[in-house]
Amino acid sequence: MIKQQKEAALAVALMDLTSLNSNDDSAAINTLVNSINPKLGTPAAVCVYSDFVAEAKIALATRELSHIKVATVTNFPTGDAPLNTVINETLIAIERGADEIDLVIPYKALIAGDKSRVLEYVTESKKVCGSRALLKVIIESGELQTPDLIASATLLAIKGGADFVKTSTGKVAVNATLDATKTILNTIKESGKLVGFKAAGGVKTVADASDYLTLASTIMGNDYLQANTFRFGASSLLTNVYAVLNEA
Known part of the structure; x- marks a missing residue:
């Protein structure tokens, strides 16, 4: 039980609490922020559609949670938008x-x-982000399927300047898997670059x-398990994490 509670506490600290639903509105974003219980731990970030970034910032500030980052998505979820639109x-x-x-x-x-x-998409996006925002690159590993394509996408993300490589959008049939994660992490390690990883979906x-x-x-070492190098993208994980922590 102690091990489970330690893992729960770590999981919430590494979480991008996410709401990327087609019916999201201001009320949904406020509900998302209000689901955070600081006594049980706070996530690293909340991830919402761009239209709701400012509202998320205000909602967090209202609850004195401004230390929590706000992330959003681009070229989402299909990856098909023209580069100028993405920029x-x-x-x-x-x-x-x-x-982010x-x-x-x-x-x-x-x-x-x-x-x-x-x-090109990664490089140009990184130029825009500069030092103002972290760039987390979603490779959609479940659609790439093969270890070779997953490794190739990871290397391209790293070459383009990604701060993180992220498995998935959560909008396809296969999202985060341990096999894909192993490939991504080993590729990051072999690159010699300090690049983060995000499991989503x-x-x-x-x-x-x-x-x-x-x-x-096992692959990257215990020091890798901190918010500047490891994240979970999740919508329902927080509920289970808090349930475990409430048992303490």
Whole structure:
């Protein structure tokens, strides 16, 4: 039980508490922020659509939780938008106060063999983010499927300047998996670059989170398990985490 509670406390500290639903509105974002119980731990970030970035910032500030970052998504979820649209999305999001940008790569182009298009999206997005926002690159590993494509996408993200490599949008049939995570983390390690990792989609319980934490610790070391290098993207994980912590 003590081990589970330690993992729960760590999981909440590494969480991007997420709401990316088609019916999101101001009330939904306030509900999301109000679900945070500081006595049981606070997430690293909340992740919302760009339209709600400013509202999330205000809601967090109102609850004296301004230390929590606000993330948003670009080229989401299909990865099909033209580059100029993606860059405009990024600029607007940063103007609204986004601290972190989660960019979906044009993964279908990579599947078709076009690595240069993927690299261009990451590189140009990184230029816009600069020092103003972290760039977390979503490779959509479940659609890439093969270890070779997952490793290739990870390397392109790293080459383009990604601060994090993220598994998934959570909007496809297969999202985060331990196999994909192993490939991504080993690729990051072999690159020699200090790049973070984010598991998104399907991590719903402390038991789920534990498997990812164990794998990351085994490959990257315990020091990697901090918010500047490891995240969970989750919507329902917080409920389970708090339930475990409430048992203390």
